[in-house]
Amino acid sequence: MTREHGGADAQGVPRWDFSTNANACGPCPRVAAALRDVDIRHYPDPGYRALRGALAAFHGVAPWRVVVAASASEFIMRITACLARAGARRAWIPASAYGEYAHAARIWGLARVDDPVQADLCWLCEPSSPLGTAEPQWDAVVRHDAVVVLDRAYEPLRLSGASALRGEDADRVWQLWSPNKALGMTGVRGAYAIAPADAAALADSLEQQAPSWSLGAHAVAMLQAWTQARTQQWLAQSRDTLRQWKALQQNLLNVWPCLPSDANFFCMQAELDADFLRLRGIKLREATSFGLPGMWRLSVQPPAAQAALRDALEAGGVSREPGRPKRAIPLGGTARSAKGAS
Template structure:
């Protein structure tokens, strides 16, 4: 047990999306493509025969992915989404040693390390991250980072300084306004279901500069379903890529519209170069609960170490209008409650809004 933590707190998954409550009218909590699902991939899924097992070695799939990335099939491993691949990396004896993160970032990296009691280093700055890299076994950078959207300018330097493995998590790379070049020599995690609006189909893959046969065999038999296999193959379809490109342009427009509306409420906004942003609302947990009661789900960034911020994804215009109206009501109610005025419901202060 980690001092100050209960084991269930350490290992409990923290994500956007489903929260056990009724389905919301509008969901800003996940960063999946709000314009999906990609109709081209839906057609690929409809052609799946679910009565048959996939190839247990996924040979055709790994060959296709390898060709797309210019590597050998042995350098590709597939899994039940990148979360499963992250946990599998923690079980690979080749990578035993300290894991290095640059918070705030995706919680699954720390969760996988803690599950196996691996040393976990959390750098306080990019400079400290680079200083610790030579002594780490595994280091993670999300490109763009979740939740900040930051695209780190030191990726090439990080690859050169890495004493072990540098893993680039590219979950939102395909949703960047302008995808960035990726350095050679890093491990690369791909989860195309987000960019194509199909997060319910769990599948992802890892591309590495070395043979991943042993790593692939650390997985249980058939980690990817027939539908996951179809998604990973279908996302290579040129028509699927064309749909993604068009949707990305629209998502960037909608992100700008969302940011403009939030600033119109007098709020501080940190736009990312992808399809999501951060907005400072004061007591984020209270605001998130109040919005949920109004049928709108948002991502409270407290678990990222940002207790005054919400992470919001770009949604369609109708959803944005609903969010802005509800958020304005919530902030007024909380402000009135902070000053003991009628109608505030006694809520706590919103942190100086």
């Protein structure tokens, strides 16, 4: 089976990777140090009691509401399976969304419906991927009796705007957190969900259907460090840097239409030669698998990566019609003007 994801491929890890949405300021030094100190000789506590307590205190909820997961993708599959076994038959998924939502629905036989009111399971992601914006059907989704899961992978990387999640809605939806993106260490897998206040039975079912030791020692260390004040301070500082880099990157690419985004990534409409760019160590994420043909999703990267992208585009990274030479592209302000942004 082939899945569409950014990052490493048959050619290895790209030198200049615009295809994944990890925090380009990372990895977080404090969390990286915690990982180096992990005791790999022993199993973690299979109940993850200390970790649950730390995450519960961080979010201000009761510990039973914390459901740990091997990754966000694992939780997506597990909650879909759990609901399908309990009789769920229909899922609502945003038109442009992370492919694992639809993949899990297909595997477990949930029909995809156009109206969230008809669904047993609804997915939201805010800021969304690939667009980095709010879901336009937010109110219709969160205010009916389906199981609603809000994927908050990119909330810690929000660079503008504010979450639509307000007041009592925070206790009505499942909140899925995968901090490895915000910490700039997607190679460490580990996530958790905060259950709604009235979802004790479903939370227990999810725990019963989890494998033993779904989190290894490194994931436990990452999630514990995630809750610490110094980690959150580093994250806040990294957002300031990412805002600077985002402005530079969008100015560099201003010859093409860039869609609005509140996150550390954005979509751009362009005709690019992905193979040409990949041979030069640059990888972008083509957005057809998100339902956006002709669009490219680019994460915000440091000035050195932006300069490499600019040079590759000017060297011939733009698609052309057969038999016609590639045309020069007058790109915007250069990334070399970004002294001090890092």
